[in-house]
Amino acid sequence: MSNLTFGIIKPDAVGKGVHGTIIQRILDNGFRIRGMKLIHQTRKQAEGFYEVHAGKPFYDELTEFMSSGPCVVLALEKENAVPAWRNLMGATNPAEADEGTLRKEFASSIGENAVHGSDSNENAAIEISYFFSQLELV
Ligand code: ADP
Ligand code: MG
Numbered sequence: 229m230s231n232l233t234f235g236i237i238k239p240d241a242v243g244k245g246v247h248g249t250i251i252q253r254i255l256d257n258g259f260r261i262r263g264m265k266l267i268h269q270t271r272k273q274a275e276g277f278y279e280v281h282a283g284k285p286f287y288d289e290l291t292e293f294m295s296s297g298p299c300v301v302l303a304l305e306k307e308n309a310v311p312a313w314r315n316l317m318g319a320t321n322p323a324e325a326d327e328g329t330l331r332k333e334f335a336s337s338i339g340e341n342a343v344h345g346s347d348s349n350e351n352a353a354i355e356i357s358y359f360f361s362q363l364e365l366v
Pocket of ligand 2: 345346347
């Protein structure tokens with residue numbers, strides 16, 4: 229799965245209506261979209277997805293935010309997809325994100341930071357299977 233990663237266009241970006249622009253940027257950067265859908269997560273789904281962060285001070289805020297509105301979940305294919313997608317996203321805190329990254333352009337805070345990306349090939353596989361069945365990956 230090293231050519232696949234998992235991404236989310238988070239509720240802040242969908243709420244601002246910039247999800248189309250972000251999808252275009254993804255395509256312009258040479259990713260192939262293997263799976264894509266608009267969903268509105270329940271609090272329980274968001275808590276399960278971010279279980280690794282349970283107990284951290286921002287966990288409640290994060291899971292409330294991620295279940296606050298619709299988001300776009302994506303299975304993305306490219307060579308070295310995990311680092312390639314994290315590079316396009318930029319640093320977690322938009323104040324530290326490089327020019328030209330999605331978080332620099334679209335994120336408003338460290339919490340509401342427009343996009344999610346997997347941090348390893350192993351987590352990419354787990355995260356894709358959290359939201360997509362095999363039949364939904366084309
Ligand atoms: P990344 O999304 O860049 O992999 P993390 O895995 O560290 O970052 O954190 C997951 C998400 O939790 C972040 O994208 C962000 O939405 C939120 N988050 C992380 N750190 C903070 C923080 N200090 N305050 C508020 N929210 C945070
Ligand atoms: Mg992370």
